[in-house]
Amino acid sequence: MNAAVLHTIGKPPRFEQFPEPSPLEGEVVVHVRAAALKPVDRAMANGSHYASFRELPVVCGLDGAGYLEDGTRVLFAGPRRPYGSMAQRTVVSRSRCFAIPDDVDDETAAALFNPGMSAWLSLAWRAQLAPGETVLILGATGITGRLAIQIARLLGAGRVIGAGRNVHTLSALRSLGADATIRLDQSEQDLAEAFAREAGSAGYNVIIDYLWGPPTEVLLASLTRTALTPASHRIRLVQAGESAGPTISLPAAVLRSSQLEILGAGSGNMPAPEVLANTLQELLARAASGELRIDTERVALVEIESAWARDQSGRRLLVIP
Numbered sequence: 001m002n003a004a005v006l007h008t009i010g011k012p013p014r015f016e017q018f019p020e021p022s023p024l025e026g027e028v029v030v031h032v033r034a035a036a037l038k039p040v041d042r043a044m045a046n047g048s049h050y051a052s053f054r055e056l057p058v059v060c061g062l063d064g065a066g067y068l069e070d071g072t073r074v075l076f077a078g079p080r081r082p083y084g085s086m087a088q089r090t091v092v093s094r095s096r097c098f099a100i101p102d103d104v105d106d107e108t109a110a111a112l113f114n115p116g117m118s119a120w121l122s123l124a125w126r127a128q129l130a131p132g133e134t135v136l137i138l139g140a141t142g143i144t145g146r147l148a149i150q151i152a153r154l155l156g157a158g159r160v161i162g163a164g165r166n167v168h169t170l171s172a173l174r175s176l177g178a179d180a181t182i183r184l185d186q187s188e189q190d191l192a193e194a195f196a197r198e199a200g201s202a203g204y205n206v207i208i209d210y211l212w213g214p215p216t217e218v219l220l221a222s223l224t225r226t227a228l229t230p231a232s233h234r235i236r237l238v239q240a241g242e243s244a245g246p247t248i249s250l251p252a253a254v255l256r257s258s259q260l261e262i263l264g265a266g267s268g269n270m271p272a273p274e275v276l277a278n279t280l281q282e283l284l285a286r287a288a289s290g291e292l293r294i295d296t297e298r299v300a301l302v303e304i305e306s307a308w309a310r311d312q313s314g315r316r317l318l319v320i321p
């Protein structure tokens with residue numbers, strides 16, 4: 001079968017033939033219709049992800065949309081290595097396949113799956129966002145950040161602020177539901193002041209962080225209080241991505257002077273399968289009703305090597321086998 005095969009960590013995968021998968025107990029073969037090319041797929045292949053590939057060759061792609069032998073249309077996640085979603089067929093545990101409703105097409109489902117679930121779970125599950133709370137999305141110009149803005153709104157956030165680098169995309173965030181935006185390309189002092197200004201007197205309740213690195217360090221400096229009085233409210237910062245850097249320097253003072261709580265959102269802290277299934281259902285229902293927007297571009301599997309390094313220009317690439 002045709003597949004995007006990775007032979008060397010740090011190099012792009014190649015369009016090649018790969019052996020057909022055969023299912024083990026509890027697994028199903030999925031005929032893939034679309035697989036989104038996401039930062040995590042690149043990170044797995046360049047060695048920068050905590051779960052990067054250890055054995056090669058391997059087929060790239062963490063998730064996708066396709067159909068089972070009986071014709072059921074499904075989203076699937078976590079194919080058994082060395083199989084991946086960027087191939088004509090893959091193999092995955094039956095429990096990691098979720099039916100796609102009739103009113104959502106395969107490509108929309110594939111594009112939304114990873115960023116939409118991550119944003120929804122970060123807000124609703126990890127941060128336990130309550131209606132009326134103030135949310136800051138750090139890295140709001142990315143595909144996942146833009147979905148997080150929309151989902152925060154859908155979940156009843158009182159005020160939603162998006163911080164990002166790309167000025168053109170930032171200016172479009174209000175149409176997705178942001179009340180205010182913060183440009184990251186300013187001096188550290190101006191940026192810290194902007195974070196403090198947009199927090200207002202009530203402060204941030206929830207921060208979803210897709211950046212880490214220097215922008216997060218400036219944000220944390222702005223959250224550090226100088227008073228010896230108790231802080232008025234909890235701040236739940238959910239660490240979800242590392243577009244700006246894999247590490248930060250964390251001053252002790254920010255933790256002791258505030259009620260900041262730092263959580264992570266990723267494979268290590270997923271909710272129970274029924275919560276996942278319900279969240280996915282709601283996500284896809286919102287997509288079907290037109291309440292969630294995501295820009296996509298199709299790319300044929302045969303083009304995978306050139307697509308791998310391409311600037312996605314704000315669109316999620318969908319690899320079509």
Ligand SMILES: NC(=O)c1ccc[n+]([C@@H]2O[C@H](COP(=O)([O-])OP(=O)(O)OC[C@H]3O[C@@H](n4cnc5c(N)ncnc54)[C@H](OP(=O)(O)O)[C@@H]3O)[C@@H](O)[C@H]2O)c1
Nearest residue numbers: 039118141142143144145165166210240241242243244265
């Ligand atoms: N934990 C999870 O389950 C999960 C799920 C989805 C995504 N993520 C992670 O979240 C991050 C963003 O994902 P995405 O889907 O939004 O990716 P994306 O669509 O490719 O967007 C990347 C974002 O990072 C920004 N960025 C890149 N380098 C930067 C820098 N040096 N300083 C500031 N901003 C920078 C980009 O800003 P510009 O717009 O200015 O280029 C853009 O907003 C990635 O690390 C991804 O792995 C995690």
